[in-house]
Amino acid sequence: MEKVVERILISEEEINQKVKELGEKLSHDYKDKDVLFICVLKGAIMFMSDLSKAMSIPIEMDFMAVSSYGASTKSSGIVKIIKDLDASIEDRHVVVIEDIIDTGLTLSYLIKILQNRKPASLKICTLLDKPARRTVDIKPDYSGFVIEDHFVVGYGLDYDEKYRNIPYIFIPKSDIIK
């Protein structure tokens, strides 16, 4: 990994601690409700998995896949649904689980679609928030770390589909990014 890591931004320990805190907060906030977590594939896979295990209440899970980045570090601005939810979210208490809010285009598009399906409530939980690059007005209800304007990978986040499995979040060396 020395060949590709410029700098570790968030260590495995820091992620674990933050996920534990978010799990406690969400468990408290949803203790009297049936909550449905929607994982935004593929980036949120690690966060969804660890966060759901940090919950002290039972939750339901569903998955949605959208894509706007492709093999690039820049959002195309066009968000495509690649896989939709399996079930209706009408009257459900929904929390959308994301790995990162960057420009905000992906989530603002997704939230509009989900809001139209009339959930009882709809909140956003993101591990990373990069407000410097926001082009649309969207804010998370739950957020792990606010980060500066770096392209980051690891813990679900990819560059050209690689590094999602690395258990920490790092800034890659510039020569591996085209």
Ligand SMILES: O=P(O)(O)OC[C@H]1O[C@H](OP(=O)(O)OP(=O)(O)O)[C@H](O)[C@@H]1O
């Ligand atoms: O706020 P934005 O600028 O829209 O960027 C954030 C989104 O981009 C990434 O997904 P991507 O489309 O690369 O798909 P992936 O999760 O499969 O990597 C990331 O996982 C977020 O979903």
Ligand code: HPA
């Ligand atoms: O910083 C990032 N890293 C990886 N994928 C991303 N998608 C949006 N922002 C990022």
Ligand SMILES: [Mg+2]
């Ligand atoms: Mg990506």
